[in-house]
Structures are given as structure tokens and as C-alpha cells.
Amino acid sequence: MERFNREKFKKGLLKINDSVEWAKDVVSIFNLRKVIIYLVIVFLFAGIFYWKGLKDTPVEIGEDLVAYNKEFTLRLDKIQLSKLEDPALKKPKNSRLLYYYDWRKDVLGDPIKVEDIEELRKKLKPYGFENKIIGVMGVGISANDVSGESGIGYRYAKLWEIRAEIVATGKGFYPISLSYKPDWAFTNSSINIAGGKAWKDGSNRLLLGINVEF
Numbered sequence: 001m002e003r004f005n006r007e008k009f010k011k012g013l014l015k016i017n018d019s020v021e022w023a024k025d026v027v028s029i030f031n032l033r034k035v036i037i038y039l040v041i042v043f044l045f046a047g048i049f050y051w052k053g054l055k056d057t058p059v060e061i062g063e064d065l066v067a068y069n070k071e072f073t074l075r076l077d078k079i080q081l082s083k084l085e086d087p088a089l090k091k092p093k094n095s096r097l098l099y100y101y102d103w104r105k106d107v108l109g110d111p112i113k114v115e116d117i118e119e120l121r122k123k124l125k126p127y128g129f130e131n132k133i134i135g136v137m138g139v140g141i142s143a144n145d146v147s148g149e150s151g152i153g154y155r156y157a158k159l160w161e162i163r164a165e166i167v168a169t170g171k172g173f174y175p176i177s178l179s180y181k182p183d184w185a186f187t188n189s190s191i192n193i194a195g196g197k198a199w200k201d202g203s204n205r206l207l208l209g210i211n212v213e214f
Helices: 005-016 020-029 032-054 118-124
Strands: 072-075 087-091 101-102 107-111 127-142 143-160 162-169 173-180 191-197 204-212
Touching: 005 173, 032 143, 032 173, 072 204, 127 191, 143 173, 162 191, 162 204, 173 204
Parallel strands: none
Antiparallel strands: 072 087, 087 101, 101 107, 127 143, 127 204, 143 162, 162 173, 173 191, 191 204
């Protein structure tokens, strides 16, 4: 076991004019694997807080459906909304919000929120788990080799347009893989970046390419 060395400690802590030590520190903090992990953590927490705020947002009725100064009441089956005795949905006059409403007692309840509508909640939720097999192709880069490669992967999570996967190709294994999949641009394909190890010599390897959902 290495003993504590006061001189090494002082050098590592206080010496700021050594370019080699600076380079070591920068590489240790900003290597690709750590950057990917940092980004995943930041986006994960951002997505959770964003969704918690979004799901509490009241649902608004656009004026293209119902005029702002008009009202309507839609009665519901009691099974659909068991917390009210005689359930209905109501848009009051001069309001864009839709409320829970007891039509027999004429009691207006809370406004309907995004989280109350299952399909809307699923559509707007920015994060979640996925269970998909993907095909991968691209260019692999390591210290001794730059070449094309292809393989398969397993997609297990999403955060907005970012997808997380595990990828294996003929040249290497990539336990950390991120894809960018904007819904407005792609249907079943994504831009992909992954970091892992080469099968042949165990060297660090970077994969840049695309993947396709099966």
C-alpha cells in the first residue's frame, strides 16, 4: 500500500504552472466516457423536474374548438370519475380551462391537468424506459484502428430526444451509447455515439454512426 507523501500532495494541490499536470487533470475530467455520464445525469434530473412541472399544467381549450365566452358541460359515466357523485366536465364562460364538475349539485371542482389524461400524459412525458432492439453501423476509432463496423444493440431508456443503449459490434463492445432521435426528423433511425472497448486488444474505442429500430 502506498504511503501518504506530503510533497506529492503539495505538488498536486498547489503547483499551477506545470502544463503536464494541467493536461492530466483536464483529460481525467473530460474524457468521453465521463462527459457522457455527466450529460446523462444532468439531462435526467432536468427531465424529471420538467415533467413534474408539466404534468401539473391545466389543460386549455383552444378558441378554435369552443369560443372563449361560451360554456359547455359534458356528462361522464360515473365509473370514469368515481370521486364525484354525478361527474361531468365543464368549460365555464370566459375561461379556457376544463374543470371537473358535479352537474347535479352544480359544484365546480379542480381544473383538469395533464397528468389526469393518460394518453396526454404518456405523449408528453420526456423520460421513460424502452425495450427495443436496434441495428448499428458506423465508424469505429481506437488508437490502432479506424474502420467501419456494424452490429446490434439494446435500447433501454429515453430522455426527450436522447436514447440510451448498449451496443456490440464485430469490432468492440460499447456499454455506454447515446443516440439523438428528433421525432420531427427521423422515424426509426438515430444519430449515435458510443464508447467502449475493442474485442481484439482491449483498447478504448469510439463509435460514430447511426442506428435503426427493428
